[in-house]
Amino acid sequence: DAGITQSPRHKVTETGTPVTLRCHQTENHRYMYWYRQDPGHGLRLIHYSYGVKDTDKGEVSDGYSVSRSKTEDFLLTLESATSSQTSVYFCAISESQGEPYNEQFFGPGTRLTVL
Amino acid sequence: TQLLEQSPQFLSIQEGENLTVYCNSSSVFSSLQWYRQEPGEGPVLLVTVVTGGEVKKLKRLTFQFGDARKDSSLHITAAQPGDTGLYLCAGATSGTYKYIFGTGTRLKVLA
Numbered sequence: 001d002a003g004i005t006q007s008p009r010h011k012v013t014e015t016g017t018p019v020t021l022r023c024h025q026t027e028n029h030r031y032m033y034w035y036r037q038d039p040g041h042g043l044r045l046i047h048y049s050y051g052v053k054d055t056d057k058g059e060v061s062d063g064y065s066v067s068r069s070k071t072e073d074f075l076l077t078l079e080s081a082t083s084s085q086t087s088v089y090f091c092a093i094s095e096s097q098g099e100p101y102n103e104q105f106f107g108p109g110t111r112l113t114v115l
Numbered sequence: 116t117q118l119l120e121q122s123p124q125f126l127s128i129q130e131g132e133n134l135t136v137y138c139n140s141s142s143v144f145s146s147l148q149w150y151r152q153e154p155g156e157g158p159v160l161l162v163t164v165v166t167g168g169e170v171k172k173l174k175r176l177t178f179q180f181g182d183a184r185k186d187s188s189l190h191i192t193a194a195q196p197g198d199t200g201l202y203l204c205a206g207a208t209s210g211t212y213k214y215i216f217g218t219g220t221r222l223k224v225l226a
Contacts, residue, residue, distance in 0.1 A: 102207070
């Protein structure tokens with residue numbers, strides 16, 4: 001299994017508070033992704049990174065920011081959490097961006113509840 | 116916005132039955148992947164198809180990419196309880212770095 005960990009695994013917070021989720025990899029993969037998973041929507045890309053300090057937005061990036069200061073860590077921050085951000089968040093890593101070899105390895109997920 | 120629709124959304128069958136899951140879009144994809152996800156875990160890649168009309172087999176699972184590369188199907192022969200899970204398709208457009216995921220099919224195989 002790819003070495004990907006996410007922390008925390010579960011979190012309950014209140015509306016308006018900042019929240020940071022951490023993704024840590026031991027594979028030295030270049031690409032890292034943050035997705036959210038909601039019933040009826042599958043997985044939706046929030047942000048991704050193609051190198052240290054290089055990030056870009058996905059399809060549902062509003063209300064989220066990311067940072068990558070080291071190859072192994074990719075942080076997702078909710079500046080002011082809202083109830084609509086209650087979801088399960090998955091981090092993924094990928095070695096190569098080139099198709100068809102862009103297999104993504106997923107972390108175990110973080111379940112976030114915003115009250 | 117590209118969309119990938121999967122059908123059925125839910126499927127409950129008896130062990131030994133066959134089933135087919137569909138993944139459809141109005142967009143053309145350069146490649147398409149199928150993942151399986153078990154409760155409390157992240158998705159795990161099953162297969163990638165890249166050529167229109169391509170068929171790949173993985174033990175009792177058969178994957179097909181449509182000729183026009185807009186759709187795909189996953190067929191499971193003689194389903195077993197271990198096949199239970201959420202099946203996700205994901206398509207990529209040529210020149211992009213990201214996959215669009217389908218809405219998912221939740222399969223339950225009863226012993």
